[in-house]
Amino acid sequence: RKEVEQDPGPFNVPEGATVAFNCTYSNSASQSFFWYRQDCRKEPKLLMSVYSSGNEDGRFTAQLNRASQYISLLIRDSKLSDSATYLCVVNINQAGTALIFGKGTTLSVSS
Amino acid sequence: DTGVSQDPRHKITKRGQNVTFRCDPISEHNRLYWYRQTLGQGPEFLTYFQNEAQLEKSRLLSDRFSAERPKGSFSTLEIQRTEQGDSAMYLCASSPRTDRVFSYEQYFGPGTRLTVT
Numbered sequence: 001r002k003e004v005e006q007d008p009g010p011f012n013v014p015e016g017a018t019v020a021f022n023c024t025y026s027n028s029a030s031q032s033f034f035w036y037r038q039d040c041r042k043e044p045k046l047l048m049s050v051y052s053s054g055n056e057d058g059r060f061t062a063q064l065n066r067a068s069q070y071i072s073l074l075i076r077d078s079k080l081s082d083s084a085t086y087l088c089v090v091n092i093n094q095a096g097t098a099l100i101f102g103k104g105t106t107l108s109v110s111s
Numbered sequence: 112d113t114g115v116s117q118d119p120r121h122k123i124t125k126r127g128q129n130v131t132f133r134c135d136p137i138s139e140h141n142r143l144y145w146y147r148q149t150l151g152q153g154p155e156f157l158t159y160f161q162n163e164a165q166l167e168k169s170r171l172l173s174d175r176f177s178a179e180r181p182k183g184s185f186s187t188l189e190i191q192r193t194e195q196g197d198s199a200m201y202l203c204a205s206s207p208r209t210d211r212v213f214s215y216e217q218y219f220g221p222g223t224r225l226t227v228t
């Protein structure tokens with residue numbers, strides 16, 4: 001079993017749609033959780049950290065369920081500029097070292 | 112630009128040659144990481160420095176790979192006797208020193224794309 005698994009993509013949605021990405025992780029000792037966004041042939045950019053209580057940043061909402069080892073990202077009112085690959089990321093070592101990335105889910109928003 | 116910088120951005124080399132990449136982290140970030148990313152995959156961890164000390168290395172980091180961060184600032188990643196399987200994007204990231212768990216956010220540079228022919 002892979003350490004971080006994400007929904008297979010691609011997701012093709014119209015502008016204004018709401019889209020949800022899911023992610024599971026295998027190591028129950030995982031300490032911190034993130035969503036990164038990666039545009040084609042660019043570096044990953046931090047989208048948001050994921051807090052245990054869930055957190056929201058504008059149109060983006062992240063949820064964490066430690067019991068189920070499950071992370072989600074909800075994007076409301078999708079924009080063309082949201083088209084990218086979304087990477088689910090966990091950190092296992094309490095000292096905060098290596099990030100473990102999922103393969104990513106590709107989102108394409110069309111007009 | 113105060114972000115992570117990497118040099119060169121692209122490198123084409125012939126199999127068997129040595130290559131060296133440089134990373135300059137965000138100023139005052141004491142943690143520096145190297146990752147490798149191939150097409151269709153997420154980045155994979157290679158190694159990690161806290162200041163000048165190399166504290167962790169992945170199994171992916173074979174004997175042909177070596178990384179240094181001699182003064183705790185910039186870092187270099189060298190690949191000796193390159194192989195075609197080394198073709199990938201090599202990403203550097205840095206994070207600040209703090210005790211809060213969410214300080215373990217890592218900020219990535221633009222990467223060095225290596226092509227081994």
